[in-house]
Amino acid sequence: MKKLLIGIDDTDNLESPGTGAVAEGLKQLIAQKGWGRCGYVTRHQLYLHPDIAYTSHNSSMIFAAEVEDDCLERLRQELGDYLLNESAEGSDPGLCIAEVDKILDRRALIEFGYRAKCQVMTKEQAYALAAALNIYLVEKGGSGIGVIGALAGVGLRLDGNDGEVKGGLKYAQDQVVPVAELLQQKPVSAVLTADSLMPVPKTDRVQNIWKFKPVLHQGEAVLLVVPTEKDGLWKTMAKQEMRQFGEDRASIAPCENFCPDVSEEQVYAEDKCCFNCAYRRWTAEAFTCEYKGKKGEEPNV
Numbered sequence: 001m002k003k004l005l006i007g008i009d010d011t012d013n014l015e016s017p018g019t020g021a022v023a024e025g026l027k028q029l030i031a032q033k034g035w036g037r038c039g040y041v042t043r044h045q046l047y048l049h050p051d052i053a054y055t056s057h058n059s060s061m062i063f064a065a066e067v068e069d070d071c072l073e074r075l076r077q078e079l080g081d082y083l084l085n086e087s088a089e090g091s092d093p094g095l096c097i098a099e100v101d102k103i104l105d106r107r108a109l110i111e112f113g114y115r116a117k118c119q120v121m122t123k124e125q126a127y128a129l130a131a132a133l134n135i136y137l138v139e140k141g142g143s144g145i146g147v148i149g150a151l152a153g154v155g156l157r158l159d160g161n162d163g164e165v166k167g168g169l170k171y172a173q174d175q176v177v178p179v180a181e182l183l184q185q186k187p188v189s190a191v192l193t194a195d196s197l198m199p200v201p202k203t204d205r206v207q208n209i210w211k212f213k214p215v216l217h218q219g220e221a222v223l224l225v226v227p228t229e230k231d232g233l234w235k236t237m238a239k240q241e242m243r244q245f246g247e248d249r250a251s252i253a254p255c256e257n258f259c260p261d262v263s264e265e266q267v268y269a270e271d272k273c274c275f276n277c278a279y280r281r282w283t284a285e286a287f288t289c290e291y292k293g294k295k296g297e298e299p300n301v
Contacts, residue, residue: 001036001066005157006079007096009060009149010142011087018262020166022086023061026079035075036067040187042163042216044113044153048282051120053092053145056290057265057282060146060153061166072099076136084140094146096154097136104133106158113155113162116148126151160219169212176207176233182223185212189220193227193234200225200234207235257291 011022020041027038041063048058067075080095087093103109112129115121123139126148130137135154139147156162169185179191180202191200197217200206206225213236214221225234259278260266266276274280279291 002069002072003100004065004067005062005096005098005100005154006065007060007062007098007150007154007157008083008146009094009153010054010146011083011091011093017088018265019059019061020262022083023063023166025086026082027063027065029078029082030065030067030075033071033074033078035071036065039064040221041166042153042157043166044149044156044163046116046149046152047118047120049120050283053143054281056261056278056280058149059265060149062153062157062163064157076138080138080140087141090142092142092145093140094144094148094150095136095138095140096130096147096150098154098158099134100158102134103158109133109135109151109155110159111155113152113159116152117156117162121148121152123147157216160216163216165214165216165221168214176205177212178202179204179206179234182206182212187221188212188214188223190217190222191234192217192222192224194224194237195226197224201232204232204234207233209236210238212236255291 006026008019008023008026011019020043023041027041030036030038041061044060044062046054046058046060048054052058076097079097083093083095098109108129112121112126123145127137129135130151135151137147137151165187169188179200182188182191183202191206192198193200206223207228212223214223216222224237226237228235254272254274254277257279258272258274260271261276261278274289279289281288281290
């Protein structure tokens, strides 16, 4: 069996399903073809900068897979075809498939991933590195700049200390759950304190504030929790805490043109606010509104 890391980026537009949905489609394709099995999808936040032509939030989606040795060429072709057909109009999709055991310089790939979180990278840099490290990298439409995020995301997933599990745990919403019970849920391997990354006692309980959302730490999916005023009771982090969107940046009321973004990219507890709108484009400071309307009118804020 071959161990793969598969990454995609820039498959969506403002009206389409998110890149996470496309990643799930790729996983389903692998399963339907009988090529092997796939793990969970992780989301990796990349650099927010005016010189980067991302849609709204500049994040890539990555998953691990174990596939039969003789299916790699077909897998590359059919995953590429799927990406070409399913990516939204106006998107710039990229696909990265890395055979984990054949990456020639793991450190160089990881460093590229972290540079893409704080620097503007180019397609030329991505292709040159992929070629040097024996990694399959291909663009599937538009300008193809999604190859940058796809490669960077694979590097970050390989490092195992960046990213959050897409979707989170599908149970116990708005409940208080014993730590021992959380540890039985896939893919959770540990429940840790958010500040010191220390294990929480199994006899303690966790109150679900937003959702049980594992993040990657040392290659494992872990839940980060923060203390409450009550001994033995912890709470999950809100999404704006996980992604560092403070209260001071989440107070804008929506206009009549509000359109909810995909659930993975909504960051604030108030469902209907500008910070959860598909038309907002994140910047390093806050966001800009990308609503153009049917005739190019400005948003009514």
